[in-house]
Amino acid sequence: MSAKGGVDRQRLFVGGSWVEPDGGYYEVVDPATEETVGWAPEASRDQVHAACAAAREAFGPWSRTTPQERAAVLARTAEIIGERLVPYAELAQAETGATTGTARGMQVGVGAARFRRYARVEPAEWAIPPQINEAGPMGKAGVMGALAVRQPVGVVTCVTSYNNPWANPAGKIAPALAMGNTVVVKPAPQDPLSVYRMAEALEAAGAPAGVVNVVSGRSVEVGEAAVSSPDVDMVSFTGSTAVGQRIAEVCGRDMRRQLMELGGKGAAVVFDDADIGSAVAGIGTTFSFYSGQICTAPTRVLAQRGVYGRLVEQLAAYAGRLPVGDPRAASTVVGPVISAEHRERVESYVETGRKEGAVVVAGGERPPFERGFYVAPTLLADCTNDMTVAREEIFGPVVCVIPFDEEDEGIALANDTDYGLIDYVWSGDVARAFRVARRLRAGGVGVNTVGRNMEAPFGGFKKSGVGRDVGSYALHAYSEVQSIVWPG
Numbered sequence: 001m002s003a004k005g006g007v008d009r010q011r012l013f014v015g016g017s018w019v020e021p022d023g024g025y026y027e028v029v030d031p032a033t034e035e036t037v038g039w040a041p042e043a044s045r046d047q048v049h050a051a052c053a054a055a056r057e058a059f060g061p062w063s064r065t066t067p068q069e070r071a072a073v074l075a076r077t078a079e080i081i082g083e084r085l086v087p088y089a090e091l092a093q094a095e096t097g098a099t100t101g102t103a104r105g106m107q108v109g110v111g112a113a114r115f116r117r118y119a120r121v122e123p124a125e126w127a128i129p130p131q132i133n134e135a136g137p138m139g140k141a142g143v144m145g146a147l148a149v150r151q152p153v154g155v156v157t158c159v160t161s162y163n164n165p166w167a168n169p170a171g172k173i174a175p176a177l178a179m180g181n182t183v184v185v186k187p188a189p190q191d192p193l194s195v196y197r198m199a200e201a202l203e204a205a206g207a208p209a210g211v212v213n214v215v216s217g218r219s220v221e222v223g224e225a226a227v228s229s230p231d232v233d234m235v236s237f238t239g240s241t242a243v244g245q246r247i248a249e250v251c252g253r254d255m256r257r258q259l260m261e262l263g264g265k266g267a268a269v270v271f272d273d274a275d276i277g278s279a280v281a282g283i284g285t286t287f288s289f290y291s292g293q294i295c296t297a298p299t300r301v302l303a304q305r306g307v308y309g310r311l312v313e314q315l316a317a318y319a320g321r322l323p324v325g326d327p328r329a330a331s332t333v334v335g336p337v338i339s340a341e342h343r344e345r346v347e348s349y350v351e352t353g354r355k356e357g358a359v360v361v362a363g364g365e366r367p368p369f370e371r372g373f374y375v376a377p378t379l380l381a382d383c384t385n386d387m388t389v390a391r392e393e394i395f396g397p398v399v400c401v402i403p404f405d406e407e408d409e410g411i412a413l414a415n416d417t418d419y420g421l422i423d424y425v426w427s428g429d430v431a432r433a434f435r436v437a438r439r440l441r442a443g444g445v446g447v448n449t450v451g452r453n454m455e456a457p458f459g460g461f462k463k464s465g466v467g468r469d470v471g472s473y474a475l476h477a478y479s480e481v482q483s484i485v486w487p488g
Contacts, residue, residue, distance in 0.1 A: 040192045045225045062182055095191035149484060156176045175477070238261045262295075267300045305405050319379050337396055340373050350380070383400040
């Protein structure tokens, strides 16, 4: 590939070929150093439509391959990613500002693991118990047999998020391909280069031309073309609720299938009898894991009155101890956020919190670095659930704490939100914790943990999304169920 300023330009990947973009190139910047990582291609509308047409052409042959043949491509892709883990992780780190451990483990490592997971062949059809019909279509009684079959949806446009350019795209591409679909990937404009490396691994693993296509760009036109193309049967999107609503409108016109994983404002309900150390460590991941740029983060803490003071004190101490700085340094826990614009957005939320009456008990000031888009881990206390910082997704290392008295009040506060992705409950009374979990209007609930079971369904209630994926649920999401019926 050609070079500009000593760094590589990246080409589009369309129909099995690496193609020069019609719209030129744009700069990808390292959030930690503000230096150029590389030059990403800006696709034209015609090139996006060409990618969708290539996926349509490849769909027929790919959908007719056996699950075992598709699994072999996915398994080999995982192997290749594993073999190239270090250079792939270095690129991901440069694009996102993730710490070394996050880039290697949670980004590239999880990406490889997802390809391995969907290389595991699962049954795509199952028998339905025979039914005795009193009168069939011809007026005669009879026994009817039936089979339910999972069929691929067709061409899937995958619009991915910037917070994890490996795990998120892999979680879409791998199950979609396993089911026999073909894909067009439109990566987030901030860090698209890693997604091209994923396409490179798939190509090397033997994915046929057109089965995987990648088109990038900063313009709205690129995303709209990838979503609205008549060759597309389904859109899988991870990102903000506002963008998801726009995509849903476009898809609705053509009854196009959707899988939407949108914003979150996770409530962490902490009761008086909770293990405070465990709660602080779990909630503290909002500060440490990818600088809070994670939709599942427990950013809205609801603390029962008896533990409120201790929890605020210990969370403030926890935030203050976290080393902020160069993500390549082994001691760093909190790296930068993705861009200067996003840093300003996060800082504006903190300032709004101050104006609305929240007390900044940790952070709140920009770390003293000459370069890089850093935000200090920030804790806002004495919040109320009607404050902007409690209502809107900040997507940064900011936690707000709200007191409550009785169990019903805590549940009501947790549910008083437009979002419903992941909530959390901390209590020493396991029966109460599960009772409360079942009353929370969220797609997932962690009981005394922020950990996840990667076979459990993932998705949101309300404005946090539509549909479920992860594990076998992702295979369901990227398929249509067909019934075949016959006389017994």
